Amino acid sequence: MTFAKMFRQSKFVQLGDLKGRLLSGRIVDVIDDDLYVDFGGKFHAVVQRPQSKQRDQYTIGAVVSIRLQTWEMAARFLGASRHISLLEADAQLVGLLRRVDRTVKSRNKDIDLRYRSGDSQAPASMKREIL
Numbered sequence: 001m002t003f004a005k006m007f008r009q010s011k012f013v014q015l016g017d018l019k020g021r022l023l024s025g026r027i028v029d030v031i032d033d034d035l036y037v038d039f040g041g042k043f044h045a046v047v048q049r050p051q052s053k054q055r056d057q058y059t060i061g062a063v064v065s066i067r068l069q070t071w072e073m074a075a076r077f078l079g080a081s082r083h084i085s086l087l088e089a090d091a092q093l094v095g096l097l098r099r100v101d102r103t104v105k106s107r108n109k110d111i112d113l114r115y116r117s118g119d120s121q122a123p124a125s126m127k128r129e130i131l
Contacts, residue, residue, distance in 0.1 A: 020067060024097055027062045035093065037066055045091035054096060061100035066091040 007013060025039030035058055036044040045066055049058050058064065070090035 043088045045089040047093040057099040063098040065094040
């Protein structure tokens with residue numbers, strides 16, 4: 001069997017055009033108001049954290065729903081002879097499917113896993129210097 005035939009029969013190709021599809025993914029990183037969502041694509045989708053009362057629930061590990069716009073953001077920049085990838089997918093956040101609420105004990109202190117060290121969104125009691 002040739003690669004071309006295997007590729008045509010793959011589940012990925014059978015999905016068809018993904019533009020506009022609703023997908024679920026897990027938040028793998030939070031930087032300020034940007035959420036990096038792993039939805040199973042080549043790159044993570046970067047979406048904005050909503051400015052709502054639920055914004056604190058959009059943390060690392062939470063499962064969200066997104067509407068995919070572009071599988072891979074790429075463009076031809078001025079002077080470039082070929083397209084350059086931005087190494088991210090374009091999507092819109094639809095909503096929260098499952099939140100994360102977990103803490104662990106470390107040296108007799110609770111560590112909230114929803115925030116990264118130095119995260120500007122973390123409560124003051126959770127902020128600490130990176131060693």
